[in-house]
Amino acid sequence: MIPEHDVIIVGAGFAGLYSTIHAERAGLDILGLEAGDDVGGTWYWNRYPGARCDVESIDYSFSFDDALQREWRWSERYATQPEILRYLNHVADRFDVRRHYRFGERLAAASWDERAQRWDVRTESGFQASARWLVMATGGLSKPQLPDLPGRDDFAGEVLQTSAWPEDPVDLRGKRVAVIGTGSSGVQAIPLIAQDAAELTVYQRSANYSVPAFNRTLDDDEWQRQQDDLARRRELSWNGAAGSPWTSHPVPFADADEHERRAVFEESWTRGGVLFAKAFQGLTVDPVINDAARVFFEQKLAERVPDPETRESLTPRDHPVGTKRICTDTGYYETFNEPHVALVDLRREPLAAVTATGIRTADEHREHDVIVYATGFDAMTGALTAIDIRGRDGRSLREEWTGFPSTYLGIALPGFPNLLVLNGPGSPSVLSNMALTSEQQGDYALRIIAHCRQQGHTSIEARSDAAAAWTAHSLELADRTLFGSAPSWYTGSNIAGKARGFLPYIGGFKNYIDRCEEVAAADYRGFVLSSR
Incomplete structure (x- = not known):
């Protein structure tokens, strides 16, 4: 029955x-x-190295039970996947x-x-x-979205997908690794994969805007300040445009002089990640404001990536700032300054096929031991x-x-x-x-x-x-x-x-x-x- x-x-x-x-x-x-x-939902499946939320931990949690809010102690400003999964397990345990x-x-x-x-x-x-x-x-x-690439199933090495990462640890030490995709999961995983891989080749279909997370451990003083301010913070979040307490600069872009504009962009940059798009109201509506944000971003990118050819490949050209979700990274752009890391710009060098031993582009064939698909959903x-x-x-x-x-x-x-x-x-x-x-x-x-x-x-x-x-x-x-x-x-x-x-x-x-x-x-x- x-x-x-x-x-x-x-x-x-x-x-x-x-x-x-x-x-x-x-x-x-x-x-x-x-x-x-x-x-756990998405946090059960997405176990890839560097997986981390781009909403601050204190906000990325349930608000319906005050005791639950007070008893769970987040360790970092932006929580990692394991910590978020532990939180969701705690919720499941607490409410049976x-x-x-x-x-x-x-x-x-x-x-x-x-x-x-x-x-x-x-x-x-x-x-x-x-x-x-x-x-x-x-x-x-x-x-998960796995691209339909010619020869994709011919590869004889190890295949991984960020959105279905194995629960058991993956050992990439000494291996030649390819990563396809530079969205949020790729941006988060690439710096950590680079720490282990003997060689890392990143195949980029289109460049995305990424802003440093400026992550930090929450010490007891900061945690107490957040707890003292929690009621106000929740009220702002429930009454805000995006469910968080952050708002745009109160002075309109048109009324701010160059010095103030620079200071606002700088402050929004240090907020980290997606919050950069909130610098001025209308940043994702007005092309003039958006272009000013683009110029600021490109100046910051030049500080992080000195090689002009690599920097050009990493510069977004197909979308305004914030109209794809801004990535939140820790050391992403700096990874491409490392001698064992290569960037293949698929706009200039299209991917032709996956082979038994690697990936062939229009220009050459590169051999890999592991292919990681960070190709989204x-x-x-x-x-x-x-x-x-x-x-x-x-x-x-x-x-x-x-x-x-x-x-x-x-x-x-x-x-x-x-x-x-x-x-x-x-x-x-x-x-x-x-x-x-x-x-x-x-x-x-x-x-x-x-x-x-x-x-x-x-x-x-x-x-x-x-x-x-x-x-x-x-x-x-x-x-x-x-x-x-x-x-x-x-x-x-x-x-x-x-x-x-x-x-x-x-x-x-x-x-x-x-x-x-x-x-x-x-x-x-x-x-x-x-x-x-």
């Missing part, structure tokens, strides 16, 4: 853990499904989350039963279950389209999203009743602090469920016109910025054949929360509620 539940939650990262904890508090019968062997989950179960299919008003699901192992509600906490960056939609999800009348989510995904508030889809997507396309998700967005999304999904249960509704779904209007609004906001001009995973440009369009909601975290609250206050305007 197929087990029946109130809600099935897919994924055990930040969003899945939050949703499970609060679904239990709401008295729901829960089944959790997780492809990994334990909790694992008892709701079946681990090692990857969801293969889900279909809506209109007669029963329930979702029937099946995992790759053949396990089946049913629930009134299906909550997809599958994450925006959880479907099918972002925002890939984890969902990888599953055969069938809504009303058998309509296929995968087929519908062959075009651009249409969602209402990023959380609901027309034609897919009782399917609630957390941090989906049309929500702030990856543009914000994922710890807080996961709280907001999980809370909103559970409020929708509670509303339906209280009112006797057996199903709810987005109206087609409401989803179309929300999607158009989200795209219009993006078109007012410089983001649309960048070939990035934000727009699906890293995936061949994927429909192009800016996937996250760029209107700001607080503005998004306000829109969600307006919908709830109007008895979930834009939704169709049914009773059977």
